[in-house]
Amino acid sequence: MGQRNESSDTRESIMRATYCALCKHGYADLTMQDIAEEFEKSKSLIHYHYETKEDLFVAFLDYLLDHFHEHVENIDSDDPAERLHHLLDLFESGPSDDDKRDFHVALLEIRAQAPYTDAYREQLRRNADDLHDLVADIVRDGIETGQFDSVDPDEAATVLLATVDGIRIRRATLGGNGERDAIDGLLSRYLGWEGAE
């Protein structure tokens, strides 16, 4: 158990160091040395756990997904509309609010690598599918409670996630932040949710 906690703590520390290094340097020029500099323990410990930058980033994408699930589980509401709102907000933000824009830009760089790097593509697909299922389930619940119109939950998940994704990419690359209202309008007009406006 002690062993397990130690390695889970080490993982957490390496992932935090990766996050900080990514926000500081972006993805393209990032070296294992940059990550080691954000890490309080020895650099060799990073190499012991992750042989290459690619291994480390696959683990990082998986960590983001775990982190996301943790947040979703902690949403303090059973109400589908409130849960959906929280989830879309989470998806828009990063693991922390600091460096949010830098983080999203770096994430975009990693996504642009997906066509060339099988391991990234597989992990990103896993993240996307998982997120899709989470949103579709909440939409399904909201239809059952009568809060949402009777839409196809899978279509709704595709539309909602694509919209939030498109908006946060625009914001990360071009700046501005006035588009949150558009999401509320979408929830209201597309899902028929009366609480959105």
Added chain:
Amino acid sequence: MGQRNESSDTRESIMRATYCALCKHGYADLTMQDIAEEFEKSKSLIHYHYETKEDLFVAFLDYLLDHFHEHVENIDSDDPAERLHHLLDLFESGPSDDDKRDFHVALLEIRAQAPYTDAYREQLRRNADDLHDLVADIVRDGIETGQFDSVDPDEAATVLLATVDGIRIRRATLGGNGERDAIDGLLSRYLGWEGAE
């Protein structure tokens, strides 16, 4: 006039060479030499027109916008719903259908550079604002003809463009192409357009 046509032809040839080189090599490692290899005339002519890779890519983004406008002007219909459909289809595809995925991935790489490169950010913002106005105008027309519900045209442009953007990025990076139905569902449910389904 001859001079003007010659330089407009040269621009067109350089832009086509840039497009081909971009699809072949992606953005990150692309050199002026790679572009010269796709160009039937002398390399010095490229340097005469565009001093740096950055200058050339700003011109390329502007060229994409011109190209897009040309396509939009050529849409053979005055019907707002049909025009919107065509425009969203165009936005989803590249200047040519060949190498479409490679092109979108390269474009994503350029967008990921926007936070660090003022000239890219300004040109990309111009492209985005322009596209937004085009879509908002069509939505406005469709509301006037009674084809669309009375939505806020600016909100609708944000939602529609973000959704298509999110979907094409997912497709370019992760593959798959089943999401076109989601756009039709969105047009139908969000805009109340009865022709979409």
